Amino acid sequence: DIISTVEFNYTGDLLATGDKGGRVVIFQREQETKSRPLSRGEYNVYSTFQSHEPEFDYLKSLEIEEKINKIRWLPQQNAAHFLLSTNDKTIKLWKISERDKRAEGYNLKDEDGRLREPFRVTELRVPTLKPMDLMVEASPRRTFANAHTYHINSISVNSDYATYLSADDLRINLWHLEVTNRSFNIVDIKPANMEELTEVITAAEFHPHHCNVFVYSSSKGTIRLCDMRSSALCDQHSKFFEEPEDPSSRSFFSEIISSISDVKFSHSGRYMMTRDYLSVKVWDLNMENRPVETYQVHEYLRSKLCSLYENDCIFDKFECCWNGSDSTIMTGSYNNFFRTFERETHRDITLEASRESSKPRAILKPRKVCTTGKRKKDEITVDSLDFNKKILHTAWHPMENIIAVAATNNLYLFQEKVN
């Protein structure tokens, strides 16, 4: 099924994917062993479960898709792993735990579970724990429902490890992980008169260290930073980030392509990155009037906006991510291409995630899109790009140079070559 979200956990040992069918698949990194040196860093399936089912909203006669929009891991606090997964309307907390022991020698029941005849129980025995084949179980621990009228686009776990936010097109709610029957609304941009609606919330995230700070991006290309200490309802922003637009270059497409599809804080907490249709921008939280860095992802599409509008591709929502040290950023494009940008050296590279272009363990060859008339060998022209092959979801291991790239219904894992 089509992968709709990809997320590493805090150590990078687990990688979760969610798909359009409401399923979550978790991969675990194999431990290095001397006997199998080649399998270092390989990820294998650890657990699979059905997180969400399709539902029907009776009041509006609308189908609620089971597609998993986002998965966010909780930091590990005991032997079990916890993650939040959400579809358009409902967030669920899942517990993934391992079972490798089984109790044997019960007094009241047989090994196959049948109750023993009371007169057969002649002596008392203490059950013993015996090893068994590893079993990974996923169980839903909390269901956070009925808090969103519109479609949930983001969830973000707070650095206090006790609360998290969920954002839909017009509202952001704050939850406590232990409480499912109540959530606090912290942002509400719904106008009194819906005719006056000019923008929607497209993404939201908590600051990685300051538990009172979060940001949300809009369809108009702006980002608002809010401080929950200033008021209970954060409709008034503390900071407003917007790049001034050149009025002479404004067109019908300007607002659509400026819509931010993803916002991510850097690990350091000093910067944030936004993705709009054609570029990725890095903002310094201390400077609101313009980004500090701008990277063109696929500028050659600017002269194709008309057809991209007609086939709806102009509304595609690409995500972006930082590497562990914040030195490199990555985002996807079309034709199964994805791009990484090194911030210090300004080096960028285009790579392809496809079976035809790479064999396992082979080094990826850089790709290039030809933008001028003369096409060199190995280059691809803009017109021959496959716009159905879009890389919307990518993730970077929190510490190592391992990246996960979702290409429609395939997941690719790439690793930096170690000499």
Place this chain on the structure above:
Amino acid sequence: QDTQEKDKAIPPERAEEAKLKAKYPNLGQKPGGSDFLMKRLQKGQKYFDSGDYNMAKAKMKNKQLPCAGPDKNLVTGDHIPTPQDLPQRKSSLVTSKLAG
């Protein structure tokens, strides 16, 4: 002659906008405004009612997935069509020339 050409050069975005306006002259006055936001807020396939939805789901389970081909999509006279029988078509903002 070079500078003359540069002055006349139209930014690619504007050229694309002109193309779009030429194809769809009635396109909304408010660029990227309420229309496409409203469409975004209402995303999701609408059914007439829950009975319609449940019947369509039941039919989907019994039927094979429809394959591409014009003759398979011709559902006439056999039974009342459900949303699943109709060819998938995303609603677009651009209204057809037939409407108004």
